[in-house]
Amino acid sequence: MSDCCTPDGSCHTTSESTAVYKVNGVGSAHCQGVVTKAVEALDDIKAVKVEIGTGLVTVTTTAMPDETLDKLIATTVDEAGYDFVGRVDG
DSSP: OOTTBOTTSOBOOOOOEEEEEEEETOOSHHHHHHHHHHHHTSTTEEEEEEOTTTOEEEEEESSOOOHHHHHHHHHHHHHTTOEEEEEEOO
16 A cells, blocks of 8 residues: 555545755765754655765655755754755755
């Protein structure tokens, strides 16, 4: 059964949105893992991809990325010990 279907077999459409953020200090697999784990623990986050070296963090979420999500990710990244730069226009 797909994750969009209820136990009674009825289905609904789920929407996902993607946003890309820049984080400084992601220079190793360890750093990549710390940032990934911190961000993916947030509500409404479906997937996280963190690039080593560039510090680009691609977040797939069930909610539309907005200023509230940006602030939540910024706080989470800062608390994990990394420097949140901001959202990257894509």
